[in-house]
Amino acid sequence: MIGHVCKDTVFDVGVRSESLGGAVYFSSAAVSRSGKHVHVITKAAEQDDVLLDEMRQSGIAVTRQDSPQTTCMALHYDSADRERREILLAAQASSFSIASFPLVESRIFHLAGLVRGEIPEAFIPHLAQKGDLAVDVQGFIRCNEGERLLFKPWENADTLLPFIKFLKTDAAEAEILTGEKDREKAAILLNRKGAKEVLITHNSEALLFVDGKIYTAPFTPSNLSGRTGRGDTTFAAYLARRVEDAHPAEALRYAAALCSIKMEHPGPFEGNISDVYARMKTMI
Numbered sequence: 001m002i003g004h005v006c007k008d009t010v011f012d013v014g015v016r017s018e019s020l021g022g023a024v025y026f027s028s029a030a031v032s033r034s035g036k037h038v039h040v041i042t043k044a045a046e047q048d049d050v051l052l053d054e055m056r057q058s059g060i061a062v063t064r065q066d067s068p069q070t071t072c073m074a075l076h077y078d079s080a081d082r083e084r085r086e087i088l089l090a091a092q093a094s095s096f097s098i099a100s101f102p103l104v105e106s107r108i109f110h111l112a113g114l115v116r117g118e119i120p121e122a123f124i125p126h127l128a129q130k131g132d133l134a135v136d137v138q139g140f141i142r143c144n145e146g147e148r149l150l151f152k153p154w155e156n157a158d159t160l161l162p163f164i165k166f167l168k169t170d171a172a173e174a175e176i177l178t179g180e181k182d183r184e185k186a187a188i189l190l191n192r193k194g195a196k197e198v199l200i201t202h203n204s205e206a207l208l209f210v211d212g213k214i215y216t217a218p219f220t221p222s223n224l225s226g227r228t229g230r231g232d233t234t235f236a237a238y239l240a241r242r243v244e245d246a247h248p249a250e251a252l253r254y255a256a257a258l259c260s261i262k263m264e265h266p267g268p269f270e271g272n273i274s275d276v277y278a279r280m281k282t283m284i
Helices: 023-032 046-057 123-128 157-163 171-178 183-192 230-242 248-262 273-282
Strands: 006-012 015-021 039-044 061-066 071-077 085-091 108-111 132-136 142-145 148-151 166-170 197-201 205-210 213-218
Touching: 015 023, 023 039, 023 046, 023 230, 023 248, 039 046, 046 061, 085 148, 108 123, 108 230, 123 132, 123 157, 132 230, 148 171, 166 171, 166 183, 166 230, 171 183, 171 197, 183 197, 183 205, 183 213, 197 230, 197 248, 205 230, 205 248, 213 248, 230 248, 248 273
Parallel strands: 006 071, 039 061, 108 132, 132 166, 166 197
Antiparallel strands: 006 015, 071 085, 142 148, 197 205, 205 213
16 A cells, blocks of 8 residues: 555634544555555655554554655535535655665555655556556546645546556546546446446445446445545455455445444544444445
C-alpha cells in the first residue's frame, strides 16, 4: 500500500478536530483487521514518525521514507450528511520514486495516493509487472492549486487503465473520468477502457462492475460521525476479500458492511471479522 499519511484538521459544521488521516491510514486498518498482512510504504518528515506508531502497534508493517515535510490537509464539512466538503492542502510530502522504492513482493500493489504527483504514473506499468495492481483514482485526478484541491481529467487514463486490475472511484470522480453521471454506465465504460474490476462508491451504496455484471451493496451506518475515509475503507476491505479469491459480489457486501461500521465512529475501522459478518446479515 503506497501513499502519503496526512495530518488532518477537520471542521465538521464548525467543530474543529485533529487526527491522522490519509488513504493508507484508513485502508491499512481495514485490511489488517480483515486478517491480511499489509505493508504501508509512506513518506513523512522524521519528526512525525511517531504518528505512524498507531499503525505499527496494530500489526501493520510501515516503511517511512524521509520527506522535508508531512502532508497536511484541512477538511471542511458544511452539511449534516457530510457529502459536501472542501479540502485545503496546507503541506505536501515529497513524491515517491521508482529508483528509491523498496524491493518488496506482494499479491496486490495498492496505489493509495491523495494528490496528483504524489505517485508518478510510471509506477502503474512498473508495479503491474510484479502483482495485481489496485488504484484509487483520486491520486491521479485530484490536483493542488494554491492550497485548494481541484479535480481535473486524467489525460493518460486510456493508456494506463489496461494495467489496472482493481480500480476505485467515487461517483464524482467517475463522472470526471467518463462524462457519465450514471454510475453503472461509468463503471462499464471504465471496464471497457481496460480496468478489470471497477468499484464506485456513493453515499448510498458501493457499486461494482466485473466480468460483465453489475453488483451493488448498501451502506447502512446509523450515523456518519466517521464519514472521512469511506472510499478508502471500502476499497481496501474489498481487496482484502478478493486477495483470498472470494467472489466479487461477496467481497463487495463484506466491504460495504465493514465500512458501514467504520462510518459510525471517527477514525479507522476498529472492529473484527465477526462484526462485519453480523452486519452483513442485516443488509437487504
